[in-house]
Amino acid sequence: MYFFSKKQSKKKIKKKLKKSKKQLISKNSKKKLKGIIKINKFGHGFVFINNNNNYKKIFIPKVNTKNSLNGDEVIVKIKKIENNKIIGIIKKIIKRKKNNNIIGIVKKINKNKIIVNTNEFHVDIHIIISKSNKKIKISFKDKVLIKILNWKKNLSNPIGKILKNLGKTGNPITEKNSIIEEYKINNFFSKKVIKELKKIPIKIDKKEIFKRKDMRYVKTITIDPFNAKDFDDAISIKEINDDIFEIGIHISDVTHYVKEGTYIDKEAYKRGASLYLVNDVIPMLPEKLSNNLCSLVPNEERLSFSVIFKMNKKAEILDFWIGKTIIRSDKRFNYEEVQEILKKKKGPFCKEILILYHLSKKLKLKRLINGSILMNTYDLKIFLDKKNYPKKIKLEDSKNSNFLIEEFMLLTNKKISEFVSLNKNGKPSNFTYIYRIHDKPCLKKIKEVKSFIKLLGYKINKFDKKEINNLLKISKKKKEKNIIDNLLMRMMTKAKYSTENIGHYGLSFSYYTHFTSPIRRYPDIIAHRLLEKFIMNKKSESLIRYEKKSNHCSNKEKILLEAERNYIKSIQIIYLSKFIGNIFKGIISWITDRYVYVELLFLKIDGFVKIYKNKKFFIGKKVYVKLIKVNLQKKDIELKIVKNIKNY
Template sequence: MKSENRKKKHSFKKIKKHNNFLTGIINITHQGFAFVKTKEYKKEIYISKYKINKSLEGDLVKIKLKKYRKNKLEGEVIKIIKRKTNNFIGILKLNFQSKYNYGSVTVHKLHVDILIKTNLKKEYHDNKVLVKIISWPNNSEKPLGKIIKIFGKPGEYKTEIQSLLEEYGIPTGFPKEVENEANKIFLKSKNDNASSIIRKDMRNVTTFTIDPIDAKDFDDAISVRKINSNIWEIGIHISDVTHYVKEGSILDREAYYRATSIYFVGKVIPMLPKILSNNICSLQPKEEKLSFSFIFNINDKGEILKNWFGKTIIQSDKRFTYDEVQKIIDEKKGDFHEEIYTLFRISKMLTKNRLKNGAIFLEKEEVKFCLDENKNPISLYLEKCNESHRLIEEFMLLTNKKICEFVSKNKKNSTKIPYIYRVHDKPDYEKIFFLKKIIKPLGYSFDSKNLKNSINLLLKQSKGKPEQNMIENLVLRTMSKAKYSTNNIGHYGLSFLYYTHFTSPIRRYSDIIAHRLLYSFLKIRNNKKNEKNKIKTTDFYEKQSQHCSNRERLAIDIEREFSKYLQVKYLKKFLGKEFDGIITGFTDWSVYIDLLSFQTEGMVKLRNIKGDHYTLSNTNYSIVGKKNKKTYQLGDKIKVRLLDVNIEKKQIILDWIEKKF
């Protein structure tokens, strides 16, 4: 131990001699003390609450190294280089005892309140607000702020959605000039009959869409035509958004900035104005629509005999929901039952081939909500992926794969153009090792040398068991994040060498890029030499790819956070009730438990577990009782009672019941 301390002191002297001043991002706890991560030092540097010097969570700070204390390197903030932000969202509390209605704003992500010295209306008390820090006087322990926007009472649907959009910087409406351009496109499209001249006419072929019951933007349609007893022609028709959204236009720049639609329960923030997304571009039934299509002939063995890519004009015969199609599959009767059952049969062959080639088969249940007329959650259910969902998924996967193969394999030096790929790297093997250690006590084995088969076997074996959701989440955490890139490394999870996103241009800008580049490639192949001059550099498309990836991750984060708000609000009605749970994680202070009925995590504080004093083990995989030495580990089944919920912090507080179910 003494030797270890001597090494640490020596290490500190070495760093101090080299550089006594470091910079990094500060992470401040609710207790006020903080940690700073720097490039020069592997471990985080401890900052006492008396030495953070008016810094706030996430700020870029300059610190001065001081000394080791309790095996921690300690420092002091000497300068705030850059605030992460000056704008915060919190709850306004007015002080009615003062002469004026002054108050403060409590921000759950900050360790201090923000003082407000402006006379405000009494009805704003306990409202959620946007506050801007305007100063931090030397003689004040708290910063001074100004109210910028008032959202309403916390916990209400409108308040939570508007404040969340504000926090993430998501615009709710479109600028006037964007709406004007969209309206002009709409009016022009009414008289645009010339488009059908250069397109393959598919209007007389049986065509339909299959979507969720509440969908309004229909990106894709499927056409089916029987060639003979063994061969079918199938067309995957994708809305030709790029016919309307011209590159470099005001509308295009707005779509690029947004990069994706964001889907909340009960509300959509679209990438394109609704007159486009829900009207002109949407492949609605009984209306002529412009599309970009992949059409192929396929036999009873699932072999593609020939294919074609190009612009088309279609007319959907019917709009199906997933439930309607599932009923037709189950009963083998109904509108277009022969076509639908043929598609279902082919989709099963496509799934089988994907799995045979090494694809990972992960089908998580999605948490869904039913809202009342006031947008309050009145019920929660877990939606399973059924055969109608898989039918559509397989044909979209096939289309994205085949289009990407077509461009990538047919490039020649004279027609070499960049393309946007959807790539997925190999898993993090440290996380795979962690997964292996976690599942072993639960009775599961894992062969790291045969990774994909092991993952699929693990997912299959855990299906229907209490630990299923935990294992699926652990598997997801081992995986790299899929992203967009001009550098093709393949898609590990799907086991595809070539893959792109082409099938959702109404809601994803990446697909718009893919459409434009494919169309340019087709024109170049048809000896339209001037087309090559219109294509930008690879660096240009790589920058666009990175932007689309970043906006996608932001959309995922905001959708998850809003879903968590609805889960917490829904659970409020079950206070005092007992539930079954699975231990999914530990910290020094808490145990996290997945409530099986709701697939959401709650928290039990270690100090509140009755009967013993529990501490985190050295492995971080279990907690151990000080007196009885009883051990609880990840995956253990626990009974809990719902004590409280905090909608603002999106926390579920549980009480530990001393028994397993």
């Protein structure tokens, strides 16, 4: 990482790093180290060492990758240090990755072979035309799924076989198909799952109703995005007197229908969560459950797992109850409708919505006082035409209606985890539970972000949570807002699931879980099952077993989040392709030794500018840029800096 500034010099730090790395190389230059190689879109590799060495990865130039494929187990030899990187060469491929299916674009079609270009290789893949290949119709610029058959030492190009034609490059449906194949997303439910579904009764058994707290006649609403199909949560309100309210947070009782060990449950566990792709969703649960029986739709009796808070106007919790309920939602709202009611102070359920909003503001203030970090958030709204092409992309800051629901969900997740973890005397219950944990950032990352923040003209001293919130507040209406947000996000560790509770740093909660979205997240299903066992005084479950489940859920979340981001970026690039040659306002967000990255302000997406001359650039500099070209395959946006912007 390199950036230029008159104020700052890192020569001393670089010298120390170079010296320590040289010592490592002198010790290990004769050793042949074992690891897994990951190839980037430029054909270069990084070998991640899987033994106890003092460094994590070694850079491999594309000429030294020795026909290795992404995910192969290799032996690497260290060669030298250059530009603060440890550089190596692949000596041997120990084991090929089992599933080496990749996605590429048809570059050329000859009489005897099809030439395909991919991100995974710095050379093309050759497809020998055979009878099996002729069955699949292929044309220029088609996106295809390929299986690598071999890449022998004497061959300059790998040999592959086309398994599937995904469609024409640049078509949103093709990009969706590519994401499904690339991330191995299961888009269909098995016959065994469908068979189990048919056995689930549509009507609620009367015996089940008598077992539950009846909340059907309490005013209850749902608030969700306008395009939502599955409603996990509902909120009820009952006015006890002018100062005391009974607020019910009702979460779909998914585990009543999805029993542990069934085919439906196993499939949900494999998927980990629902995958949202702009106007489409690949659900974790079949539609009969996700959009029907489990969804808290209006005017229908639904089973739920609820937390009912008794609180005063100051949002102080006087008492609470946790248990199974039956509810009937009176009305479904979207965020825009609630925002209008908050603005005009009139509309259906106006009184109830205003009370909930007042309480949510009090909850939010308490959270901030206790040290919770309030990150700036925005909604990226993508509007598609009839052919699924993006016709408009709009950026909107999160509204008051968003955090109204968010605050009550945070409170519920916090209270549930405290309830399971602590006995009435405040001592640990030692009951196995699944937590959503978030560790504090490491000192190294804090120092890096601190130096970048100073370049943007902001003074930070302690860099504690109070100062972070103050920085976010000051920068909220500034052009560099998104850069600061991204820098702080990079500094943070990734939240994950675990049975070992360390608290949640970002929220400043000692106990936190995910309980409120069981239709779309599997960890919430685990949280529901364990809570029910705790309430029924059942024996605590195996910590090792549930830690394994927690790790699986964390890994699936990471994969699905990457898939979702990649698909959204594809749609953004398709949209940008209409504006080649146009001039846009931008802000420099990141700098390396080869590229300057500029955020396009109207779309909140980064493009790159090649550094040809020794010009001085710094993070936060405002510029006009020209859109030169886009590359959908590599997810690249190439820009050219036209001029600096002085007054904005």
